[in-house]
Amino acid sequence: MSAIPELSPHIRRRLDHELRDLQVKIRSMGAASQSMFESSLHSIQSNTGFDEVIASDDVVDAYYMDIERQVLDVLALQSPMASDLRFLTALLHVSLHLERMADMSVNIVKIGSCVSHLPRNNSVMTTIMEMGSIALTMIEASMDAFANRDLDLSLRLPLMDDPVDRLNRGIIRDILPMANDMRLLEWGMQIHVVSRQIERVADHAVDIAEQTAFLITGEFREFTDASHPST
Amino acid sequence: MPPEAKTAQGSGSGSPSVVPTRLEIKRSPSDVPLSPPEDVPVFQVDDLSVYYGSFRAVRDVSMTVCERQITSLIGPSGCGKTTLLRCFNRMNDLVEIARVAGKILYHGVDLYHPDVNAVEVRRRIGMVFQKPNPFPKSIYDNITFGPKVAGIKGNMDEIVERSLRRAALWDEVKDRLKESAMGLSGGQQQRLCIARALAVDPEVILMDEPCSALDPIATGRIEDLMEEIKSEYTIIIVTHNMQQAARVSDMCAFFTAEVNETSDTRTGVLVEYDKTEKMFSNPSDERTENYVTGRFG
Numbered sequence: 410m411s412a413i414p415e416l417s418p419h420i421r422r423r424l425d426h427e428l429r430d431l432q433v434k435i436r437s438m439g440a441a442s443q444s445m446f447e448s449s450l451h452s453i454q455s456n457t458g459f460d461e462v463i464a465s466d467d468v469v470d471a472y473y474m475d476i477e478r479q480v481l482d483v484l485a486l487q488s489p490m491a492s493d494l495r496f497l498t499a500l501l502h503v504s505l506h507l508e509r510m511a512d513m514s515v516n517i518v519k520i521g522s523c524v525s526h527l528p529r530n531n532s533v534m535t536t537i538m539e540m541g542s543i544a545l546t547m548i549e550a551s552m553d554a555f556a557n558r559d560l561d562l563s564l565r566l567p568l569m570d571d572p573v574d575r576l577n578r579g580i581i582r583d584i585l586p587m588a589n590d591m592r593l594l595e596w597g598m599q600i601h602v603v604s605r606q607i608e609r610v611a612d613h614a615v616d617i618a619e620q621t622a623f624l625i626t627g628e629f630r631e632f633t634d635a636s637h638p639s640t
Numbered sequence: 641m642p643p644e645a646k647t648a649q650g651s652g653s654g655s656p657s658v659v660p661t662r663l664e665i666k667r668s669p670s671d672v673p674l675s676p677p678e679d680v681p682v683f684q685v686d687d688l689s690v691y692y693g694s695f696r697a698v699r700d701v702s703m704t705v706c707e708r709q710i711t712s713l714i715g716p717s718g719c720g721k722t723t724l725l726r727c728f729n730r731m732n733d734l735v736e737i738a739r740v741a742g743k744i745l746y747h748g749v750d751l752y753h754p755d756v757n758a759v760e761v762r763r764r765i766g767m768v769f770q771k772p773n774p775f776p777k778s779i780y781d782n783i784t785f786g787p788k789v790a791g792i793k794g795n796m797d798e799i800v801e802r803s804l805r806r807a808a809l810w811d812e813v814k815d816r817l818k819e820s821a822m823g824l825s826g827g828q829q830q831r832l833c834i835a836r837a838l839a840v841d842p843e844v845i846l847m848d849e850p851c852s853a854l855d856p857i858a859t860g861r862i863e864d865l866m867e868e869i870k871s872e873y874t875i876i877i878v879t880h881n882m883q884q885a886a887r888v889s890d891m892c893a894f895f896t897a898e899v900n901e902t903s904d905t906r907t908g909v910l911v912e913y914d915k916t917e918k919m920f921s922n923p924s925d926e927r928t929e930n931y932v933t934g935r936f937g
Binding site for chain 2 (some may be wrong): 421424488489490491492493494626628
């Protein structure tokens with residue numbers, strides 16, 4: 410991961426200190442959430458480590474609570490303006506997206522735990538892992554773009570998201586033929602939910618990229634709009 | 641379009657003042673529009689520079705100030721905010737070595753045209769200063785002083801009540817109008833100064849750090865008052881308090897000082913002028929960004 414960019418020196422040392430501290434915290438939270446998601450993929454692949462992933466959600470939740478509290482304190486006490494203000498409001502969004510990603514990792518391992526005794530389809534599993542791999546890359550890219558104020562990188566996130574959406578839509582075609590084998594079908598239906606969770610994780614990464622673009626440009630716009638797909 | 645210049649009264653027979661009479665600029669409460677004001681220019685500043693002798697204090701300022709809006713001027717010390725503010729009602733005329741280049745149009749009329757009567761300008765464009773400066777007279781006399789000097793005819797009791805009500809001070813002082821203004825608190829004194837400025841029925845109020853000597857409660861009252869009278873007056877405020885500028889103003893101008901290394905002098909320049917929310921959430925110029933966020937440039 411890239412280093413946190415140096416902020417310009419601040420006349421107000423307390424504010425400067427708080428902003429730098431929050432930069433470090435959101436980076437750490439991003440790494441924790443990303444690591445949790447990676448572990449969840451590994452768990453459903455290997456049928457191991459489910460409880461460890463669930464336990465690690467507390468770490469991400471603690472980051473979320475801590476960042477939100479600190480952002481509110483800075484807003485209340487330091488009267489931040491302009492890019493500092495945008496950074497703080499973006500932090501509230503980004504930390505929530507990371508927290509939701511962690512919840513989805515928990516959902517993935519809970520499903521993994523439920524279906525661990527069932528037969529599985531290797532082809533579908535490969536697709537799931539491919540989606541997970543792209544989503545993992547997206548989390549890292551979105552957090553790099555946020556930390557480094559990289560507008561170009563943030564604008565690439567919707568393109569990275571396209572194959573995840575496509576694979577998610579297509580996976581049902583691989584699951585339907587399992588109808589002859591009830592145990593395999595049960596696995597397939599549960600794994601379809603996992604696919605949906607991974608697709609949502611990727612969407613959250615896109616949302617983080619939207620916040621990055623807002624932080625840099627001062628103008629918020631949704632990269633994609635599900636209700637107006639053509640715009 | 642600004643109203644057409646009209647011949648003003650009381651400026652002698654030979655060279656009539658070209659300041660428009662403010663009769664056409666509606667004033668009575670019944671004329672106050674219910675809808676938000678349109679952006680009607682009151683002042684158009686064009687390439688304005690101000691010199692004190694050979695020293696140029698402010699250079700090349702161009703901006704438009706609109707009617708019934710609060711416009712704030714912010715920036716570090718020595719950036720020329722107060723110098724510019726004083727140009728809007730020709731207060732710099734009182735400084736012998738001061739000279740203005742460029743133009744300030746007031747409703748399309750050049751404020752510095754030789755035919756324009758500076759006293760009339762100051763009646764229409766009132767000023768409130770940093771420290772409350774009531775006259776050492778009664779509250780009543782403080783209010784009536786301006787109208788009497790300006791030759792305004794009318795019921796002085798009504799003018800006093802109306803002015804004090806507009807300045808949100810009436811209820812606090814109505815039973816002691818004949819008492820000395822010096823007995824009022826700092827915040828009350830400043831509202832009295834605002835009432836005094838309103839008594840001559842100006843169109844514009846210039847405020848030079850009006851709350852810097854007041855506590856937060858008195859400051860809050862003044863800010864509320866500004867918001868209330870904005871529907872009838874155009875206000876330009878110089879403030880060092882950025883939160884105040886953010887809270888009260890519609891438009892905000894950020895000035896900074898350019899340092900001339902050879903002469904060791906500082907000249908004020910207008911960096912950015914935009915809607916206040918834009919200036920404090922997403923300014924266009926890096927110097928504004930650095931100032932409002934508290935960073936070194």
